[in-house]
Every structure is written in structure tokens, then in C-alpha cells.
Amino acid sequence: MKSKVFASLAAVMAVSATCAFAANPFVDVPTDSWAYKSVVELADAGVIQGVDGQYFQGQRSITRYEAAEMVAKAMAHMDKASVEQRALINKLADEYADELNNLGVRVSNLENRVGNIKFSGDARVRFQHSSDAGLKNDDAWDYRIRLRGVAQVNDRTTATVGISTGDVSFGGNGAASENADVFADDIKIDYNFGSPNWNLSLGRTDTYVLGGENAYGYQYGDVFDRAELKYQNDSFAVTAGYGKFKEGDIAGDSELTLDGVKTGYGEIEGFFGNGSAVGVYYNDFSTAGGSDRTAADYYDVDDLWGAYASVNVGSKWNLLANYESISRDKSDDSVSDPKVWIGKVTYGSVSEEQKGSWDAWLEYIDAEKGALIGGATNSWRDDSVLNGVTSWGVGFDYAVGKNVVLTVGQTFGTEGKNGLKDPDEFTDIELNFFF
Numbered sequence: 001m002k003s004k005v006f007a008s009l010a011a012v013m014a015v016s017a018t019c020a021f022a023a024n025p026f027v028d029v030p031t032d033s034w035a036y037k038s039v040v041e042l043a044d045a046g047v048i049q050g051v052d053g054q055y056f057q058g059q060r061s062i063t064r065y066e067a068a069e070m071v072a073k074a075m076a077h078m079d080k081a082s083v084e085q086r087a088l089i090n091k092l093a094d095e096y097a098d099e100l101n102n103l104g105v106r107v108s109n110l111e112n113r114v115g116n117i118k119f120s121g122d123a124r125v126r127f128q129h130s131s132d133a134g135l136k137n138d139d140a141w142d143y144r145i146r147l148r149g150v151a152q153v154n155d156r157t158t159a160t161v162g163i164s165t166g167d168v169s170f171g172g173n174g175a176a177s178e179n180a181d182v183f184a185d186d187i188k189i190d191y192n193f194g195s196p197n198w199n200l201s202l203g204r205t206d207t208y209v210l211g212g213e214n215a216y217g218y219q220y221g222d223v224f225d226r227a228e229l230k231y232q233n234d235s236f237a238v239t240a241g242y243g244k245f246k247e248g249d250i251a252g253d254s255e256l257t258l259d260g261v262k263t264g265y266g267e268i269e270g271f272f273g274n275g276s277a278v279g280v281y282y283n284d285f286s287t288a289g290g291s292d293r294t295a296a297d298y299y300d301v302d303d304l305w306g307a308y309a310s311v312n313v314g315s316k317w318n319l320l321a322n323y324e325s326i327s328r329d330k331s332d333d334s335v336s337d338p339k340v341w342i343g344k345v346t347y348g349s350v351s352e353e354q355k356g357s358w359d360a361w362l363e364y365i366d367a368e369k370g371a372l373i374g375g376a377t378n379s380w381r382d383d384s385v386l387n388g389v390t391s392w393g394v395g396f397d398y399a400v401g402k403n404v405v406l407t408v409g410q411t412f413g414t415e416g417k418n419g420l421k422d423p424d425e426f427t428d429i430e431l432n433f434f435f
Contacts, residue, residue: 334370
């Protein structure tokens with residue numbers, strides 16, 4: 001292990017050595033050794049001290065804590081390092097993160113000094129079946145790949161860039177098509193005002209859900225360009241924003257989408273010590289007249305308000321209730337002012353980081369015709385079993401390995417409401433990979 005760490009640090013520290021011909025401090029490193037120059041540079045920079053101040057002992061394996069000490073000392077010279085060298089030291093910091101923390105060196109602080117970019121992503125292979133939704137045979141299979149890069153610009157600012165393939169059907173054999181295009185679904189700057197409680201977020205987000213992350217996510221959950229200000233502490237959060245829906249690449253390009261519709265929104269949430277939360281939220285959709293009619297005009301949608309409660313019972317159970325009401329005129333596609341009720345019971349908690357963790361859930365939806373707008377939600381369900389239905393659902397999530405989660409969901413007892421016929425039951429099976 002010593003040769004690997006030594007070689008990496010030697011490459012990084014080459015830029016910071018004050019003198020390439022400093023005196024050799026170690027009696028067991030001859031001047032004709034392949035490592036002589038690097039050893040002298042690292043010793044002169046104070047990264048290595050050797051044993052008893054006289055011996056380098058190059059054949060001895062070092063401990064992880066010794067390696068972590070070398071990495072921590074190398075961080076002091078990062079202001080002189082190149083981009084490539086910073087990337088190399090980031091890898092070492094990630095490798096020895098636990099040891100650095102035990103030594104009292106916070107990796108997050110080191111990362112801030114380095115100015116690194118952290119990359120992550122996920123990949124999903126999914127099977128969905130519903131005859132009514134046209135999801136059968138080859139069209140029942142699709143995949144999606146997303147990549148994310150988050151850069152710590154300074155102590156107050158982070159920048160996020162993400163790209164996605166969207167949902168690509170295996171039925172098209174991956175051929176070029178609109179839904180197979182790779183597009184930027186996450187481009188934003190987040191800024192706090194010197195306090196972690198205040199955050200201003202500007203730009204595009206990949207998922208906008210009316211009701212926040214604690215609600216069911218029944219309404220729009222797709223690409224959204226916005227400016228959003230949020231204050232949050234341990235007891236409550238207040239969010240206000242204004243933006244434009246950018247539906248199309250993910251959820252379809254029909255004229256009856258929310259693509260281009262603008263909205264102002266606000267939300268107030270309260271949090272409790274056991275992880276429970278309650279909240280209310282409101283959206284005001286903008287409309288246009290004449291040739292500038294937007295999707296909101298076609299939908300006859302004016303505003304929306306909702307409320308939710310997510311209550312933890314003990315350490316295993318969660319009870320969720322969510323209500324929404326939309327101001328919308330009666331039409332062939334909607335009843336007047338449609339409403340939706342959602343209830344969900346979850347047992348357990350799955351974590352992609354912990355192999356073998358799992359949860360199981362049961363949910364019920366009562367949604368009047370026209371209550372679903374925009375065509376994209378965070379629900380596992382297809383639109384055919386979300387709009388104008390009463391429907392049950394059952395499923396589970398299981399971490400089959402670290403960073404690999406299997407999700408299975410099945411509807412049952414689904415019936416049409418407001419004159420709609422009973423839809424076909426819906427099956428969803430997903431295998432998600434995180435990296």
C-alpha cells in the first residue's frame with residue numbers, strides 16, 4: 001500500500017516542493033534510487049517524516065492511519081495543485097475518509113478547500129404492464145440513466161449540472177427518437193446567505209413536486225425552471241418560488257401538457273422530533289389569451305392547493321395522508337373543481353447503502369376525473385390508474401445489494417370514477433442502481 005499512496009502523493013506534491021535538490025534526510029535512500037527525488041520533495045514539503053527522523057524504510061507497509069496523515073498534510077498544498085492533481089487528492093481523501101475524520105480532519109472541509117466536483121448518478125431498468133396504457137410486450141420495458149455533478153464553488157455557493165436519457169423504451173431498440181435524446185434536466189445554482197437555514201436556488205431542477213418531498217408527489221414531477229427561496233430549521237420550513245414547467249422530453253410532447261406554463265407557488269411545513277411532518281401548499285397557474293394560449297388554458301386550470309400529514313409511529317411505521325383540490329371548469333376531461341385523496345401505510349425503511357434493508361407499503365387513491373394535470377408524477381403508477389379512479393396499491397422495496405434496490409408495485413381493486421370505465425390493473429417492477 002505504501003507504493004501506491006507514495007506515488008500518488010509524489011505526483012501531487014511535485015508542484016509544491018520548495019527545492020528539488022534539498023538535502024536527503026534519510027540515510028536509507030541512496031541518491032541513485034528511483035524514488036530519491038520524490039522522497040526529498042515530500043520530506044522537504046513536510047508530508048513525510050520517516051522513522052526516527054533518519055530512516056525512510058521504503059519496504060515497510062504503512063498503516064491506513066499513516067496514509068491518512070500523509071493525505072491530510074498534502075491538503076495544505078492544494079492551492080498550488082493543478083486540476084488533475086486536485087482530482088487525484090480527492091480520490092485519496094475519499095479512500096481514507098474514515099481515518100481522516102478520526103484524526104479530526106473533516107473530509108467535507110478538505111473538499112471545500114480543494115474545490116472539487118462530486119459525481120453521482122443512477123440507472124434504472126423497468127418493467128411496466130397495463131393493456132390500457134399500451135404497456136405490454138416490448139413496450140413494457142424501458143431504461144433510464146442519469147448523471148449528476150455537484151461543485152462546491154465557495155462556502156456559500158454550489159453548482160449542480162445533471163443529464164438524463166429520459167425513459168427509453170426497449171421496443172424501439174434504443175433507436176434515436178425524442179424520448180431517447182440525452183438532455184440537461186438539472187442546471188442550478190444554490191446560495192445560502194451565510195446561514196444554513198436560508199437557501200436561494202436558481203435554475204432548472206429535474207423534479208418539481210407540489211407538496212414537497214414529504215407528500216405523495218401526485219401532481220407534476222418533471223423538469224422545471226424556477227427561482228426559489230427557502231427558509232428551514234428543525235421545526236418548520238417556508239418555501240416561495242416562481243417558474244416555468246419544461247415538460248416534454250420526459251413526459252411527452254402533446255399540446256395538452258404543462259410545457260411552458262408558468263406558476264407561482266408557496267409551501268409551509270412543520271417538523272416534529274420523530275421525523276413526522278405536516279404541510280400546506282398552493283400554486284397559481286398563469287394563463288394567456290388569443291394566440292398565446294397556454295396549456296393551462298386548455299386545462300382550464302387556475303390554481304391548486306393541498307395539504308399532507310406524514311406521521312411516524314414507532315421506529316418502523318409511517319402513515320401518510322394527502323389531499324389536493326384544483327380550481328378547474330367542468331369539461332369532457334374533468335369534473336368541476338376535481339379533488340384527490342391519498343392514504344399510504346409503510347412498514348420499514350429501505351436504504352441503498354444497506355444491503356438487506358427493505359420496506360413494504362399499502363396505498364389507496366380516490367382521484368376525481370381531471371385531478372391529475374401535467375402527466376408526470378413521482379408515483380410509481382401510470383396515469384391510467386391515477387386519474388378518475390379509486391384504486392389500491394401494494395408493493396415493497398428491497399436492497400438486493402449495496403446501491404442496488406428492487407421495487408415492485410401492483411394495483412388492485414381499481415375502478416373508474418365520474419363515468420370513466422374501469423382501467424386495466426397496473427404492474428411496476430424496477431431495478432435501480434446508484435453510483
